[in-house]
Amino acid sequence: MAFRNLTRSLFQLTKRTNINQRLYSSIQYSQQYRKFEITQRYFSIRKFSSIQTNDNAYRDLDTFLQKEIQLENTAQKHPTQLPNIQDFQVETKGPEVTLTRQVGDDKITVKFNVTNTVNTSESEQEVELNATEQQANNAPTQLKSRPTFTIDINRGNQILSFLCSYLPNEDPDTRNQHGGIENEQKPDGEQGHFLEDFQIDEFAIHEGEWNDKVYSSDCSVIDGDLYDKLLNLLEEHGIGEEFANQLSDFSTAYEHRQYIGLLEKLQKFVKK
Structure with missing residues (x-):
């Protein structure tokens, strides 16, 4: 009896093992079959030959750039020679501009970059005034570059540095009281600017x-008399209102050239 029970136990164990093997085998087969089915089902959809380059956008952009570059060249105020900045030597490298001059023992260096400087400080009133004049004269929009610039006064082994920016144009009446606008008639009948x-x-x-390790002072919190004397110091070194206008005129013309150059580079790129 004991032998039969042992034999039965071994038989049941063997049967259970075979069942597990069958179940395991069926799962493996099912997974392999499903994997094969999925692979076979979706393999034919991914075809590299179906990916094609569309040149219509390049041709359309090239056609537009031909007209745009021609218009921008026509709109240049200084197509042959850039405006002069009196008493300063000018060096350019890409969008960067460096102005230098010697005043006695002091070497003056002014640096600025024309990137993203167009109409950055134009007031709403000036925008409306310019728009009215342009509509009356049927003239194209004239953009203005007002870059932030640095001034270095090198004296001996030390440098006095300034960070400067253009003032937003105020109300015309207010600027007229301070001598900041010309209202007299020009020979051709145009109003002052x-x-x-x-x-x-x-x-x-x-x-x-001049880096982050150098302490600098915000001029909005210094004494007013000190601020005026710093302005007088710059004026004596040839950096005043007249200089600011000449720098803005130069920056406007040079920025326009840089923009046209960018369009020409873009045109060469799309023609490759």
Whole structure:
């Protein structure tokens, strides 16, 4: 009896093992079959030959650029020679501009970049005034570049540095009271234009480069008399209202050239 029970137990164990093997085998087969079915089902959909390059966008852009570059070249105020900045030597490298001059023992260096400087400080009233004049004269929109710029006065082994920006154009009546706008009639009957002016945002004294390790003062919190004397110092070194207007005129013309150059590079790119 004991032998039969042992035999039965072994038989049941063997049967259970075979069932498990069958179940395991069926699962494996089902997974393999399903994987094969999925692979076979979706493989034919991914065809690299169906991906094609569409040149219509390039051709359309090229056609537009041909007209746009021609219009921008026609709209240049200074197509052959850039405006002059009196008493300063000018060096350009890409969008960067460096102005230098010598005043006694002091070397003056002004640096600015024309990128993203067009109409950055134009007031709403000036926008409306310019729009009215352009509609009356049927003239194209004239953009103005007013870059932020730095001034270095190198004296001995130290440098007095200023960070400057253009003032937003105020109400014409207010600027007229301060002598900031010309209202007299021009020979051709045109009205005078807004004169540019700038403000000192920060100043510092340092040796070497002006970086985050150099303390600088925000001019909005310094004494008013000190601020006026700093402006007088810059004026004596040839950096005043007239300089601000000449710099803006130069920056406007040079920025326009850089923009046309960018369009020409884009045109060469789309023609490849």
